[in-house]
Amino acid sequence: GENVEQHPSTLSVQEGDSAVIKCTYSDSASNYFPWYKQELGKRPQLIIDIRSNVGEKKDQRIAVTLNKTAKHFSLHITETQPEDSAVYFCAATLFYTGGFKTIFGAGTRLFVKA
């Protein structure tokens, strides 16, 4: 089955700096990669996603890159702000006959220091 590894587990940056979170996946058949942000005690919420036919996607201060050959994908947050502090999860979605399954990484706890 699919396995998603995420690094680092904790990341501390100064406000205004960039943050990068990296993930790898095991099943080359996975073709959809969402990223979720979870604040303490809240539900995970989608912040950006990328499909396997695209190498990069940007949305304001957030960008994701995907290297299908290496089975790597990354989240980049520029000009970080204190409100970016949260846990971020990468995920890989595997489609099979009749359905699909989304497998999550273990999460990265991001601290943005003012």
Add this chain to the structure above:
Amino acid sequence: GAGVSQSPRYKVAKRGQDVALRCDPISGHVSLFWYQQALGQGPEFLTYFQNEAQLDKSGLPSDRFFAERPEGSVSTLKIQRTQQEDSAVYLCASSPSPGRSGNTIYFGEGSWLTVV
């Protein structure tokens, strides 16, 4: 409703007690998922429904865990004879269709289960 709704939000169960957790997905969403999230961990897949059919239950940790979605809408996750290791947040998520080009899943706020 506006989003995925789960109840109860918090449940304290004595070891050995049975619990039932309810999920009301976004109206019209075909796909429904249950995940288990332990403290400090990512959501772990438990089971998947497409309408009323349970297509994948490979993540259910033991036969004490049972899920159903009899009419293709509301789903219930039942845990029998709860153990301390069952303490976690149980997240329900739904998605509009089983589509092949990538589907976002939308999470509920979760049911926080503590087994004492």
